Amino acid sequence: MFYIRTADKLQRTARWIEQLPGGLAYLKEVVLEDRLGICASLEAQMQELVDSFFDEWAEAIADPAIAAKFRQFANTDEGLEGVETEKDRDQSRPVYWPRDAATEDFAGLRDRWSSTSWQPVIEASYFAGADDMPNGVSAAIKRGDTQLALWRVKGRYYATQQMCPHKRAFALSDGLIGQDVPSSSSSCSGAANANDARNGEKEETQGEVTEAAAKTAAAPWISCPFHKRNYDLSSGACRNDDALSIATFDAEERADGLVYLRLPPVEELDAALGTSKWKVKKGDAEGEGPFAELDRKIGFKGRRAKKPGVRPVGDLPMRRPVEVMAGGGCGGAPEW
Numbered sequence: 001m002f003y004i005r006t007a008d009k010l011q012r013t014a015r016w017i018e019q020l021p022g023g024l025a026y027l028k029e030v031v032l033e034d035r036l037g038i039c040a041s042l043e044a045q046m047q048e049l050v051d052s053f054f055d056e057w058a059e060a061i062a063d064p065a066i067a068a069k070f071r072q073f074a075n076t077d078e079g080l081e082g083v084e085t086e087k088d089r090d091q092s093r094p095v096y097w098p099r100d101a102a103t104e105d106f107a108g109l110r111d112r113w114s115s116t117s118w119q120p121v122i123e124a125s126y127f128a129g130a131d132d133m134p135n136g137v138s139a140a141i142k143r144g145d146t147q148l149a150l151w152r153v154k155g156r157y158y159a160t161q162q163m164c165p166h167k168r169a170f171a172l173s174d175g176l177i178g179q180d181v182p183s184s185s186s187s188c189s190g191a192a193n194a195n196d197a198r199n200g201e202k203e204e205t206q207g208e209v210t211e212a213a214a215k216t217a218a219a220p221w222i223s224c225p226f227h228k229r230n231y232d233l234s235s236g237a238c239r240n241d242d243a244l245s246i247a248t249f250d251a252e253e254r255a256d257g258l259v260y261l262r263l264p265p266v267e268e269l270d271a272a273l274g275t276s277k278w279k280v281k282k283g284d285a286e287g288e289g290p291f292a293e294l295d296r297k298i299g300f301k302g303r304r305a306k307k308p309g310v311r312p313v314g315d316l317p318m319r320r321p322v323e324v325m326a327g328g329g330c331g332g333a334p335e336w
Contacts, residue, residue, distance in 0.1 A: 107236030107245035
């Protein structure tokens with residue numbers, strides 16, 4: 001407790017002791033001999049910490065409202081496997097990332113759906129308090145075989161596909177929200193174009209384009225938690241990789257307390273964005289795994305890399321810890 005109250009933020013105990021007047025001997029006097037007369041206070045503070053401790057995970061499991069949040073999708077108890085597994089070194093692991101990204105024009109799907117309709121997907125109460133959080137509140141939504149991501153950020157709803165096309169990871173709802181601050185020069189430029197628009201049809205068109213561009217620039221973007229590809233939540237364009245994009249969907253909250261998404265028929269949605277189509281499968285990563293050459297070099301066998309016919313090392317005489325601390329092999333003994 002003395003360390004907690006006197007050390008600097010993130011300061012290691014070794015550096016802290018070095019800065020104490022008198023070092024370890026001084027610390028002994030303070031803690032064991034109550035040199036500063038604060039031991040009773042330190043004990044009381046420590047007891048307060050002990051009494052206030054609780055197991056957060058046990059509380060989460062015991063509370064149905066909290067436990068309900070630990071599921072794959074916010075709108076159903078069903079689940080979907082987003083990646084296949086395979087055996088490696090006698091252990092099961094997810095398959096390696098695919099070599100190539102999915103470069104389909106996902107953003108263009110909005111203009112290619114045969115039809116769309118507004119459909120309720122989740123209660124709006126799920127996003128309670130979102131407007132008070134800089135990153136808003138997000139939810140993963142399951143519809144058919146497709147995974148969608150839904151956010152409420154600063155009073156607005158945004159919806160996209162859940163899959164990041166870069167490595168086909170279904171994780172966008174877990175990413176961080178970012179938003180560019182429009183510059184004053186852009187605002188002035190937009191105002192100037194708006195004034196020029198009154199002088200002719202050509203200027204009016206230019207003003208509309210500038211205004212639309214400014215609106216897009218101000219839209220938030222989602223950063224994939226795996227490899228930091230940033231996608232505009234309005235247009236679906238990737239801001240740091242022109243080859244990538246994501247599908248976006250209109251979203252709104254209605255008076256019945258539900259959030260609605262404007263979606264195509266489920267069969268059409270699954271054909272374009274279905275999990276079974278895009279999840280990473282065995283063989284998608286071409287070539288050998290990153291440890292194959294090493295395993296051949298060391299003759300890897302089993303989990304502990306034992307070679308056939310090699311016996312374990314025989315019993316070795318163990319030295320007492322006191323002998324080691326006294327300088328018999330690991331340096332001089334500490335002052336204590």
